[in-house]
Amino acid sequence: MLNRRDFLKTAGLAAGTLALPGLTGCAMGSRPRGHVVVVGGGYGGATVAKYLRMWSDMGVDVTLVERNPQFISCPISNLVIGGDKTMADITMGYDGLRNTWGVKLLQDTVVGLDAGARKLTLASGGVLGYDRLVLSPGIEFMFDQTPGLETEDARRTVLHAWKAGEQTVALRKQLEDMKDGGVYALAIPKAPYRCPPGPYERACLVANYFKKAKPKSKVLVLDANEEITSKKALFTKAFEKYAGILEYRSNSELREVDAAGRTAILEFDKVKADVLNVVPPQRAGDIAARSGLKLINNRWVDIDWLSYESVNTPGVHVLGDAIFPAPTMPKSGHMANQHAKVAAAAILRLLAGEAPNPTPVVMNTCYSFVDSKNVIHVASVHQYDAAKKVVLPVPGAGGVSMAANELEGKFALAWAKNIWADMLV
Amino acid sequence: MKVLHWFAGICLLGTLGVAQAEARPDPDLARNLAATCANCHGTNGRAVQGAGNEELAGVPKDKLLQKLRDFRSGAKPATIMHQISKGYTEAQLELVAAYFAAQK
Numbered sequence A: 001m002l003n004r005r006d007f008l009k010t011a012g013l014a015a016g017t018l019a020l021p022g023l024t025g026c027a028m029g030s031r032p033r034g035h036v037v038v039v040g041g042g043y044g045g046a047t048v049a050k051y052l053r054m055w056s057d058m059g060v061d062v063t064l065v066e067r068n069p070q071f072i073s074c075p076i077s078n079l080v081i082g083g084d085k086t087m088a089d090i091t092m093g094y095d096g097l098r099n100t101w102g103v104k105l106l107q108d109t110v111v112g113l114d115a116g117a118r119k120l121t122l123a124s125g126g127v128l129g130y131d132r133l134v135l136s137p138g139i140e141f142m143f144d145q146t147p148g149l150e151t152e153d154a155r156r157t158v159l160h161a162w163k164a165g166e167q168t169v170a171l172r173k174q175l176e177d178m179k180d181g182g183v184y185a186l187a188i189p190k191a192p193y194r195c196p197p198g199p200y201e202r203a204c205l206v207a208n209y210f211k212k213a214k215p216k217s218k219v220l221v222l223d224a225n226e227e228i229t230s231k232k233a234l235f236t237k238a239f240e241k242y243a244g245i246l247e248y249r250s251n252s253e254l255r256e257v258d259a260a261g262r263t264a265i266l267e268f269d270k271v272k273a274d275v276l277n278v279v280p281p282q283r284a285g286d287i288a289a290r291s292g293l294k295l296i297n298n299r300w301v302d303i304d305w306l307s308y309e310s311v312n313t314p315g316v317h318v319l320g321d322a323i324f325p326a327p328t329m330p331k332s333g334h335m336a337n338q339h340a341k342v343a344a345a346a347i348l349r350l351l352a353g354e355a356p357n358p359t360p361v362v363m364n365t366c367y368s369f370v371d372s373k374n375v376i377h378v379a380s381v382h383q384y385d386a387a388k389k390v391v392l393p394v395p396g397a398g399g400v401s402m403a404a405n406e407l408e409g410k411f412a413l414a415w416a417k418n419i420w421a422d423m424l425v
Numbered sequence B: 001m002k003v004l005h006w007f008a009g010i011c012l013l014g015t016l017g018v019a020q021a022e023a024r025p026d027p028d029l030a031r032n033l034a035a036t037c038a039n040c041h042g043t044n045g046r047a048v049q050g051a052g053n054e055e056l057a058g059v060p061k062d063k064l065l066q067k068l069r070d071f072r073s074g075a076k077p078a079t080i081m082h083q084i085s086k087g088y089t090e091a092q093l094e095l096v097a098a099y100f101a102a103q104k
Ligand SMILES: Cc1cc2nc3c(=O)[nH]c(=O)nc-3n(C[C@H](O)[C@H](O)[C@H](O)COP(=O)(O)OP(=O)(O)OC[C@H]3O[C@@H](n4cnc5c(N)ncnc54)[C@H](O)[C@@H]3O)c2cc1C
Pocket: A039, A040, A041, A042, A043, A044, A045, A065, A066, A067, A068, A073, A074, A075, A076, A077, A078, A108, A109, A110, A111, A136, A137, A138, A139, A161, A162, A163, A164, A194, A195, A198, A285, A286, A287, A319, A320, A321, A322, A331, A332, A333, A334, A335, A336, A365, A366, A367, A368
C-alpha cells in the first residue's frame, strides 16, 4: 500500500494542490475541513452533528437531514404511556443545533445513496454531496416477519410505540379507553432489538397505571426470549410487586397477529387482548440496510470500531441502533450518543489526514422505571481490544442497582435532561 | 464535476493510506474520554442547571481524581459510579480529571 505522500507523488500532485476550495475535505495538516452530511437527527445523529461542529471549532460544515420536524425521545416515553409524563416532556426542537452550532438542517427523507459518487438523493428531489457521510437512521420494523401486521390498517390497531411519536400517543389513548378488567398484552421479539430493558419497563409502568386507575385489569407479557433479557433479577422483583396484575411468559414467540380480533397467535396458544402491543423484530433503517453496505445477519451494518466506517463502503459511517453491536453492547440512546463521539473524533482526524484514535472507549447506562418513582440501572464500560479489533466490556466494571430506589429515579430524569442537552443544546 | 470526482477519489485513497499507517498518540485523548461522561454530567462537564447531576467543569484535578479513586476502591459509596469508574484505567481517569479541571 502506498502511503499518502508516495501516492500523491505517483499521481503527479503536490500536497498543496489539494488545498482547493471544495476539496478541502482532504487537506493535510491538523485543521479538518470538509462537508459532513448526517442522516437522522435522533440520539446518534444529533450528537454527531453537534460534536463535529464543536470539536472542529466550527471548521467542518455539517448538514443534518431529518424527516421529522422535532425530536421526540423514546427514553422517558414509557412514562408517557404509563400516564406519568406528557408528550411535551419528551419533545424538543432542533434550534440549538441550528442557532448555537451552525448545523444546516434539512427536513427531508434520504431515499438513495450513491457512495461511489458521494451523493445522496432526497425525497424532495434534491441531491446532496458530501465528503463524509454519517447514517444514524435507527431501526426499521420487519413487519413481514409478523403475519397479520402487513397492512397499515392492522398497524393502526396493533401498535408498537417503539418509535416515539404518534404511536406513543395512540397507545396511551388505547389504555385510557380500555375498560377496567381488560387485558393489555405486550409481545417482545427475540434479541437483539432496540432497548433491551424497554419492554419490561413498559410492562411495569402499564401495571402501575392499572394498579392506580383500573385495578381489575391485567398486563400479559409475551416474551419470545428464554428469559428476561436485561436486569432479570430486578425486573423479576418488580413483577412480583404487581402480582395479580402482571403475568410474565417466557418462550412465547408471536407467530401471527389477528389485528381485528386483537389476538396474538403463538405456537400453542392464542391470546385475546383488549389492547395488543406488538414490538416487531427489527433491522437497520432502510438507508443503511438497502444501500449496499455490508450487513451481518442481513440486518445490522458491519462497521470498523475505530471509525464507525462501514467495512465495505469508504466514507460512510454508521452509528446507533443500525450497527451490528459489539459483545454485550445494547441498542440504547446512551450508546448511540457514545458511538457518535467516537465517530466525530475519528471523522475529524480522517478529514485532517490523520488516523483515528486507536483507543476509543464507550460506556452505557440504562435506567428503567419500575413505577412512577423507583428506578433500576444497568451500566457497562467498553474498551477497544486491538487484537480482536472490537470494543469489549471491561471485566469487573459495570453492573446493576442493588434494588429499585427513588434516588436513581431522580438520576434517571437528570440523565434524560443532560443527554438531551448534550445532543441538542 | 467530473474533475472534482477524480480529485475526491485521490483524496479518499490518500486518507485511507494514512489511516492504515502506525497511529501517533492522539492529542485529543483526554477530550474524547471526558466526552463519555457528558451523557449524565453535561457537555464538557457543564451539567444542566437544576437537573440533579454533579457539575464536573472546573473541579480541581486532585479533588476529582481522588473522588474517582474512592469510587473505584469502594471507599465512597455510590449508586452507579463505583461500577463505571472501574471501567477506566488510572491513566484514563487522570486525563479525564485534568480535562474537567481545565474547563472554565
Ligand atoms: C420505549 C423505549 C424506551 C427506551 N428507553 C431508553 C433509555 O431509557 N435509555 C436509552 O439509552 N435508550 C432507550 N431507548 C433506546 C433508544 O431510543 C434508541 O437506542 C436510540 O433512539 C437509538 O438512536 P439512533 O440514533 O440509532 O436512532 P433514533 O434515535 O431512532 O434516530 C433515528 C432518526 O433518523 C431519522 N431517519 C431515519 N431514516 C431517515 C431517512 N432516510 N431520512 C431522514 N431521516 C431519517 C428518524 O426519523 C429518526 O429521527 C428506548 C427505546 C424505546 C423504544
